[in-house]
Amino acid sequence: xxVTIRDVAKRAGVSIATVSRVLNKSKxxxxxxxxxxxxxxxxxxxxxxxxxxxxxxxxxxxxxVIIPEIFNPYFSGLVEGIESVSKEFQYHLMLxxxxxxPEREKELLQIYRSRQMxxxxxxxxxxxxxxxxxxxRLGIPCVVIGQRVKGLKAPSVVINNWKAAFEATDYLxxxxxxxxxxxxxPFWDVASGQERYQGFRDALASRALPCRExxxxxxxxxxxxxxxxxxxxLHSAPELPTAVFCACDRIAVxxxxxxxxxxxxxxxxxxxxxxxxxxxxxxxxxxLTTIRHSPFEMGRRAATLLxxxxxxxxxxQTAETLEHSLIVRESTIPLSS
Amino acid sequence: xxVTIRDVAKRAGVSIATVSRVLNKSKxxxxxxxxxxxxxxxxxxxxxxxxxxxxxxxxxxxxxVIIPEIFNPYFSGLVEGIESVSKEFQYHLMLxxxxxxPEREKELLQIYRSRQMxxxxxxxxxxxxxxxxxxxRLGIPCVVIGQRVKGLKAPSVVINNWKAAFEATDYLxxxxxxxxxxxxxPFWDVASGQERYQGFRDALASRALPCRExxxxxxxxxxxxxxxxxxxxLHSAPELPTAVFCACDRIAVxxxxxxxxxxxxxxxxxxxxxxxxxxxxxxxxxxLTTIRHSPFEMGRRAATLLxxxxxxxxxxQTAETLEHSLIVRESTIPLSS
DNA sequence: CTGTTAGCGCGTTCAC
DNA sequence: GTGAACGCGCTAACAG
Numbered sequence: 001x002x003v004t005i006r007d008v009a010k011r012a013g014v015s016i017a018t019v020s021r022v023l024n025k026s027k028x029x030x031x032x033x034x035x036x037x038x039x040x041x042x043x044x045x046x047x048x049x050x051x052x053x054x055x056x057x058x059x060x061x062x063x064x065v066i067i068p069e070i071f072n073p074y075f076s077g078l079v080e081g082i083e084s085v086s087k088e089f090q091y092h093l094m095l096x097x098x099x100x101x102p103e104r105e106k107e108l109l110q111i112y113r114s115r116q117m118x119x120x121x122x123x124x125x126x127x128x129x130x131x132x133x134x135x136x137r138l139g140i141p142c143v144v145i146g147q148r149v150k151g152l153k154a155p156s157v158v159i160n161n162w163k164a165a166f167e168a169t170d171y172l173x174x175x176x177x178x179x180x181x182x183x184x185x186p187f188w189d190v191a192s193g194q195e196r197y198q199g200f201r202d203a204l205a206s207r208a209l210p211c212r213e214x215x216x217x218x219x220x221x222x223x224x225x226x227x228x229x230x231x232x233x234l235h236s237a238p239e240l241p242t243a244v245f246c247a248c249d250r251i252a253v254x255x256x257x258x259x260x261x262x263x264x265x266x267x268x269x270x271x272x273x274x275x276x277x278x279x280x281x282x283x284x285x286x287x288l289t290t291i292r293h294s295p296f297e298m299g300r301r302a303a304t305l306l307x308x309x310x311x312x313x314x315x316x317q318t319a320e321t322l323e324h325s326l327i328v329r330e331s332t333i334p335l336s337s
Numbered sequence: 338x339x340v341t342i343r344d345v346a347k348r349a350g351v352s353i354a355t356v357s358r359v360l361n362k363s364k365x366x367x368x369x370x371x372x373x374x375x376x377x378x379x380x381x382x383x384x385x386x387x388x389x390x391x392x393x394x395x396x397x398x399x400x401x402v403i404i405p406e407i408f409n410p411y412f413s414g415l416v417e418g419i420e421s422v423s424k425e426f427q428y429h430l431m432l433x434x435x436x437x438x439p440e441r442e443k444e445l446l447q448i449y450r451s452r453q454m455x456x457x458x459x460x461x462x463x464x465x466x467x468x469x470x471x472x473x474r475l476g477i478p479c480v481v482i483g484q485r486v487k488g489l490k491a492p493s494v495v496i497n498n499w500k501a502a503f504e505a506t507d508y509l510x511x512x513x514x515x516x517x518x519x520x521x522x523p524f525w526d527v528a529s530g531q532e533r534y535q536g537f538r539d540a541l542a543s544r545a546l547p548c549r550e551x552x553x554x555x556x557x558x559x560x561x562x563x564x565x566x567x568x569x570x571l572h573s574a575p576e577l578p579t580a581v582f583c584a585c586d587r588i589a590v591x592x593x594x595x596x597x598x599x600x601x602x603x604x605x606x607x608x609x610x611x612x613x614x615x616x617x618x619x620x621x622x623x624x625l626t627t628i629r630h631s632p633f634e635m636g637r638r639a640a641t642l643l644x645x646x647x648x649x650x651x652x653x654q655t656a657e658t659l660e661h662s663l664i665v666r667e668s669t670i671p672l673s674s
Numbered sequence: 675c676t677g678t679t680a681g682c683g684c685g686t687t688c689a690c
Numbered sequence: 691g692t693g694a695a696c697g698c699g700c701t702a703a704c705a706g
Contacts (some may be wrong), residue, residue: 004683020685030691050452051392052683056698061386062431070420071633083434092448094399095432097420111429115387139380224620231653236703239386253620283561283590284623296408352677357701366675389699391684594692677695679704 003044012040016144023048024326045092054116063091063306064120065111068100071277074223074295078145080301082121089307091118113150117307121145121299123187126169137187141309143302147191148319154307156319157302161191164291164324165199165245166206168273171289171326172243173207176335177271180204181215181241182232183251185222192222215241219251235262242335244268249274249281252288256331271332286330293324340381349377349518360385386492391453400643401449401457407435409613410631411560412460415482418636419458422632428455446471456643457604458482458636461611462526474570480639483528485656492646493656494639498528501628501661502536502582503543505610508626508663509580510544514608517541518552518569518578520588522559529559531611535582552578556588564591572599579672586611588620589625593668608669623667630661 005023009016014033021027022037029037038048038285052293054060062085066073079095086093087269094117105124108130112120120138123145124131135154144156172180182200185193197218204211214237219226227246229253247250252274256266266272266286274281277292301320309316342360346353351370358364358372360488367372377383391397400423404412416432423430434478435442437522448466449457457475461468472479472491481493509517517535522530534555541548551574556563564583568591571578583589589611593603603609603623612619614629640655646653 002438005685006683016684017686017695018691021692022432026683026685026692033692035704046448047451048447049683050395051388053685055386055388055392056683056685062538069417070413071407071417072413074412076407076409078387080406080408080434081576083432087434088490092452093432095430096418097417097424110384110389114384115429145705223702242699257620278618279561280617283594283617310409353700354678354702356675360699363701365675370676386699389682390701392699395682509697530689560694622686675706677704677706680702682698682700684698684703685696688694690691690693 003046005048007028007044008037008040008046011044012036015233027164033255058116060116060118061091062094062117063303064094064096064103064108064115064117065123066096066112066120067123068096068098068125070095070097074276077295078123078299078302081233081296081301083299084099084296085303085307091307094113098124100125101155102126102131107129110179110322113140116300119143119310121302122241125193127190135334141306141313143305143309144278145298145302153317155305155316157193157298157305157322158319159298159322159324161195162199162202164195164275166203166276167199167326168205168291169200169245170202170320171328172271172273172332173203173209174243175243175271175332176224177241177243178209178335179207179212179239179241180216180243180286181212181234182245183192183227183247183255184216185233185247185251186220186225187218191277192247193218193280200245213252222250223248224257227251227256227267228258229254231255231258240264240270243332244270244272246272246274249276249278249290252290252331253280253284256284256286267331267333268336269289271335273332275326281327289329291324291331292327293322298322340383340384342383344381345374345377348381349373359577363661366627368668369625379469381526382449384619388545395453397453397455399430399431399454400429400640401431401445401452401453402460403433403442403445403449403457405462406436406438407432407434411613414632415636415639416462418633418638419640420636421619422637428644428660430463435461436493437462439463439468439554443468443471450477456645456647458479458639462528462530464527478643480637480642482639490654492642492653494642494659495528495656496630496635496659496661498532499536500540501612501630502533503540504663505548505628506537506540506542506582506614508665509582509610509669510540512608512669514548514577514578516549516552516578516673517546517569517582518549519554519584520571520584521553521555522563522584522588523557524555529584530555530613532599535622537582544589551575556584560586561587561591561594564593565595566589566591568592568595577601577607580608580669581609583609583611584624586613586615586627589627589668590617590621593621593623594655604668604670605673608672610669614664619666626666627664628661629664630659636660
């Protein structure tokens with residue numbers, strides 16, 4: 001049933017070495033034999049066993065990718081980017097979803113090592129100390145996406161969340177807003193939760209504006225409903241802020257939804273600014289002012305770094321920071337004094 | 338550098354077979370040796386080579402997944418569903434993006450066979466004859482998502498696109514609409530393009546309503562901009578339909594966007610109905626009436642079928658049809674006579 | 675219980 | 691040019 005290189009050799013009346021040579025073009029073989037062999041391959045329907053080949057060549061041609069979830073444009077964008085450059089370099093992808101579970105991530109790292117991945121791309125909301133240790137002694141080129149990893153030879157691909165949040169907040173200030181709130185993501189998420197929150201605080205501080213605690217809420221996640229609840233909390237304060245910075249577009253959508261439900265207008269009553277510029281942002285009403293960055297490009301950079309590491313440039317210790325930009329649309333207006 | 342089972346055996350002063358036995362718990366071993374071996378494993382940092390293991394066991398524990406694109410909630414939903422049940426059964430995923438290219442799909446099928454995938458899940462917009470042939474003689478359990486494959490032992494997981502489109506259209510008719518148009522996806526896409534179009538036509542015919550060609554447009558894709566262009570084309574007709582069925586939610590969004598730009602109201606001037614009920618649908622204004630189905634569930638079913646085939650139930654010839662339902666929201670209203 | 679041996683399917687030395 | 695033989699790292703008989 002299962003046809004091996006031996007069957008082809010027998011049928012062509014040559015040795016398996018010769019078959020291997022023509023299949024891999026590794027050594028010259030006479031046209032005569034070449035033809036006989038190709039015919040035999042055709043007739044038997046022989047297909048080389050890539051597993052056996054990987055074992056002997058010690059090259060699997062595989063990258064392992066770990067993401068917290070996939071049903072989220074940010075991560076599917078990453079994967080699409082990674083896939084596009086992997087394909088160029090003839091690599092294939094093993095994909096696993098960690099569900100943000102650090103234990104699962106560690107387990108996957110081991111599995112990928114055991115499965116002889118040639119490179120690993122890890123997108124984690126948060127890297128704990130023991131994970132960093134495992135990464136350090138993994139012995140496989142690895143790129144981390146989304147958060148800077150200090151003291152590790154794994155390069156990372158990030159955007160400057162702090163700066164972006166700072167700029168978003170500062171834009172609100174420039175519009176004349178002084179009472180500014182924020183609906184954040186969970187702070188255990190270093191990149192999208194913590195750093196964006198810090199950027200917000202620092203922007204306020206840099207203009208000597210107070211950060212009023214009742215105008216800040218830490219959400220449970222990054223979903224529309226989290227934004228809805230977050231805005232509800234801000235609304236329970238004695239007075240409402242005139243502008244709100246949201247940790248992501250979906251949160252912004254939820255916030256707007258809540259405000260509408262309360263008969264409040266965006267941006268007339270409250271300016272709202274998002275983060276990510278996912279497709280949604282330019283579709284909803286009002287179209288969202290937000291921070292644009294490109295998960296797809298991050299994925300591409302990460303995979304490119306990986307291939308570079310494989311080609312000698314071992315362990316560039318860089319943290320590559322990709323660009324972001326403020327996209328002004330309709331959800332923010334100057335404070336009407 | 339690279340530590341093998343031999344190193345562990347040497348260090349523990351036993352044979353490699355014994356090491357293999359305790360690691361796989363395949364045969365009883367004395368506690369004494371067991372401990373010595375586990376210690377040696379610990380000290381050397383030994384991790385079994387899964388590639389060598391797969392070769393000998395003829396089990397890779399891998400499913401291959403082929404999708405046309407990933408940055409699209411439909412396909413990322415599929416993948417998430419597939420991943421969730423694969424994980425339950427201890428399988429891992431190889432993921433490739435075909436970009437709808439039939440040649441690439443065929444190539445990937447070969448690659449997956451060569452790489453000894455134990456099962457394959459193929460989501461293709463259209464299966465050509467030669468692809469079906471390849472599938473037929475692939476020798477690997479395979480499940481097709483999105484389109485019914487006749488005359489093939491590969492089961493498929495689908496929704497009844499024809500029926501759903503019929504129901505959506507019929508709903509518009511029940512609302513009193515008589516001048517009904519459609520913005521379709523490309524018809525070479527069997528499931529989302531062709532079948533939905535056919536359902537639309539048949540619904541009109543069943544009520545003896547004409548299908549006016551100038552109210553039908555075949556889009557180039559399933560994007561917002563395709564919907565925009567499509568509506569523009571319908572608008573160029575002498576008179577406008579009072580209701581439009583769109584092949585997917587994004588097309589519907591584009592159509593609405595165009596109408597708004599022309600100063601027309603949805604649903605007052607034109608009712609619009611979408612398809613897919615992606616998250617978008619309940620977020621935009623007006624909230625979209627649409628057909629709901631679950632890509633996640635399709636992915637789960639596909640992977641479940643695959644594992645069943647692996648466990649003996651060879652080649653169930655079923656085409657499993659998952660449920661859909663009409664979700665009525667704000668983008669459709671009765672025709673004001 | 676444990677060790678020795680024979681492969682899994684293939685690429686790659688060597689001799690010829 | 692070509693073939694025989696070895697080994698990749700491991701599991702599964704087979705003996706003892």
